[in-house]
Amino acid sequence: AQKITQTQPGMFVQEKEAVTLDCTYDTSDPSYGLFWYKQPSSGEMIFLIYQGSYDQQNATEGRYSLNFQKARKSANLVISASQLGDSAMYFCAMREAVAGYSTLTFGKGTMLLVSP
Amino acid sequence: NAGVTQTPKFQVLKTGQSMTLQCAQDMNHNSMYWYRQDPGMGLRLIYYSASEGTTDKGEVPNGYNVSRLNKREFSLRLESAAPSQTSVYFCASLQGAWETQYFGPGTRLLVL
Numbered sequence: 001a002q003k004i005t006q007t008q009p010g011m012f013v014q015e016k017e018a019v020t021l022d023c024t025y026d027t028s029d030p031s032y033g034l035f036w037y038k039q040p041s042s043g044e045m046i047f048l049i050y051q052g053s054y055d056q057q058n059a060t061e062g063r064y065s066l067n068f069q070k071a072r073k074s075a076n077l078v079i080s081a082s083q084l085g086d087s088a089m090y091f092c093a094m095r096e097a098v099a100g101y102s103t104l105t106f107g108k109g110t111m112l113l114v115s116p
Numbered sequence: 117n118a119g120v121t122q123t124p125k126f127q128v129l130k131t132g133q134s135m136t137l138q139c140a141q142d143m144n145h146n147s148m149y150w151y152r153q154d155p156g157m158g159l160r161l162i163y164y165s166a167s168e169g170t171t172d173k174g175e176v177p178n179g180y181n182v183s184r185l186n187k188r189e190f191s192l193r194l195e196s197a198a199p200s201q202t203s204v205y206f207c208a209s210l211q212g213a214w215e216t217q218y219f220g221p222g223t224r225l226l227v228l
Contacts, residue, residue, distance in 0.1 A: 004158075044222070045159075045206060045208075045222075093159075103149075103164060104149070104161070104208075107158055108157060
C-alpha cells in the first residue's frame with residue numbers, strides 16, 4: 001500500500017483564487033511529520049510547510065496552510081490567493097522514524113497550473 | 117553558505133560505464149540522503165546516511181553504492197550504468213529527525 005497518496009495528477013486554478021491540493025497518508029507510527037515541497041520547472045525542491053503529528057494547530061506559512069485531519073489521515077495543502085509563480089509540481093511527503101533514523105516518503109505529486 | 121551542492125549537473129553515460137555523483141553540504145548536518153526522481157513516481161530513496169560512518173539502503177538501492185566520506189560529503193556511485201538508471205538524482209541533508217530536509221539542485225543523468 002502506498003504511504004502517501006496524492007489523487008490529483010493536475011489542478012487548474014485562476015490567479016487570486018484559493019486551491020487545495022489533497023494528500024492522504026498511511027502510517028501506524030504515532031510520531032510522524034508531514035511536509036509539502038514545491039518543484040518549479042527549474043527542478044529544485046523548495047520546502048513549503050511542515051506539520052508534526054502531535055501539533056495541535058494547523059501549520060501556516062504565509063499563503064500556505066496545511067489542513068491536518070489526523071483521524072482521516074489527510075494533510076491537504078491550501079494555497080490562498082494563487083499567483084502565476086505558484087505553477088509547479090507539489091509533493092506531499094511523510095517522515096517516520098524507522099529504527100531510530102528518519103526517512104522521508106514522497107507522494108507522486110500534483111501539477112498545479114495557475115492561469116491569468 | 118551554499119547549502120547542498122551536487123556535481124555534475126548533467127551527465128550522459130553509455131551502458132556499462134561507471135560514474136560517481138558528488139554531494140556536499142555546509143550546514144553541519146548529520147544525515148544525508150540520495151533520491152531519484154522519475155516521471156510519475158515522485159522521489160524514491162536510494163540510500164541514506166544517518167551520521168558520518170553509517171549508510172543504509174532505502175527503497176531502490178540496487179545498482180548503486182554510496183560513501184559517506186566525512187560529515188560534509190556523501191557520494192553515489194553507479195558501477196555499471198543501465199538505461200533504467202536514467203533519472204534525476206537529488207541529494208538532501210538534515211540536522212534532526214523532525215527538521216526540514218534541504219535538497220541540492222539535482223543531477224540529470226541519461227544512460228544510453
